[in-house]
Amino acid sequence: MPDQPTSYPGLPQSPPPSPLGHFPQPPPPAPLRVVVADDNPVVRAGLTALLSGRADIEVAAEASDGREAWEAAQRHRPDVVLLDVRMPGVDGISALPYLVQICPVVMLTYSRESEIVQEALRRGAGGYLVHGEFTADQLVAAVRDIKEGRAHFTPTAAGALLEQLRQAQPQQAARGGVDRLPDDLGNANAHAGGLPTASRVNAYAENLSQVQPDVGQSSSGWTGGRPAAVDRSRFQLSVREAEIMDLIASGMTNQQIAATCFISEKTVKNHINRIFAKLHSTSRSEAAAKWLGTAPSDTARGLR
Template identity: 30%
Template sequence: MIRVLLADDEPLMRVGIRTILSSDPGITVVAEASDGREAAELAGRHRPDVALLDIQMPGTDGFTAITLIRRASPATTVAMLTTFSRDEYVSRALDDGASGFLLKAAAPRELITGVRAVAEGGAFLSPKVTRRVITGFRNRRENRAHPAHERISALSPRERQVLALLGAGLSNAEIARELHLVEDTVKTHVSAVYARIGVKNRVQAAIIAHDTGLSADR
């Protein structure tokens, strides 16, 4: 069962999202919050698999909540749910460590798919923003001092395999099956890869894998 924390300052929006998520028998909303600080407190208490956060909330916004939730419940994956798809919103959310970015105007099935994807250790971006995000990260990275090839030079052979599979879009469970490892070991490798190449989520890691030509030989 995927346990979800939902944070949105509009009660009717929370009702609608909860109704959509509850239509999937494998998802349950375990807590609801109206601002980011409350969401972090509830995350520490309930330890949800996924925190689904609105960006614009009074008091503590969704961006600040990402950091607070990661401190309160490190195993909780964060996805942003918003009306807006502005480039700076998407980039900031991913930079801060969110693994998903969904639009409130998306179809119900897309919302469920996104929650399932991030809960399984993957990443999910609304199709309407995916191309803009990838282009934005590539443009920004071209201006950085260390090229992508230098950033992966410190990776071990196993970590390179993991990065290549991240680039192919595999979840942690799929990587575990591919490499004949237990999922907890894969999570450890993924965390090590993030730290060594200086990224915070699977989207950024996948772009580096693509830019360096790492291929998952499957």
């Protein structure tokens, strides 16, 4: 019979050793750290509230222009920077080449011009998201994926990128049509500068999948090739009011809106008063944040 352990009354007894041994639990992964850069304080607050509500994401700092974003990135060494395009002082496009040397950067903006999208990509942006073309969950998925090197583009940016890729492909130079197809069409070495061969088509498709891998993939929430837009029907704006609200969100003044819509400034002010009443807002920045889906109240309603 094996020896029994000696017991001493009054002393705490140690539990017998586990036959499987003791394996300590691994520590939880460090949260993904983000810097949010936008000159609109309401938009910044909304993004911070949205992202901070996720257990695996931490907003390390906020910035109101490109210089502040660079200083914050130098100080905090984040995993991702969310960067607006148009900001006073140092704009996002100017700061972008310096920021990407520190960490991945995704443009998060209402600037949808194809030239700006293409310039942002040339300067190293890891993705381009246009306000109003994504949901809160899709934004969070994009932030997580950008950290891992997977690009994200909302439809407007994806369209600009696709156009850039198309322009880069060799074009058929024939004028007035082609009488007949070449006999050797489809051979691997045929028509290097003419109609695309199978190998060139495959290479083009591969390039497109590398720069635009997540558009249309349901695993990250971007379904059907077109992310779901922010639900604005609840605001019940008329077509004209929605048009003016888009212009307000883009940063236009009343005078610029009047010139764009071919109406008087007084008419613009009347529209804005009705818009503010419907959006329950008292300022342009607050209305823009609600319209873009980044207001803190939107986050509290469950957009997270």
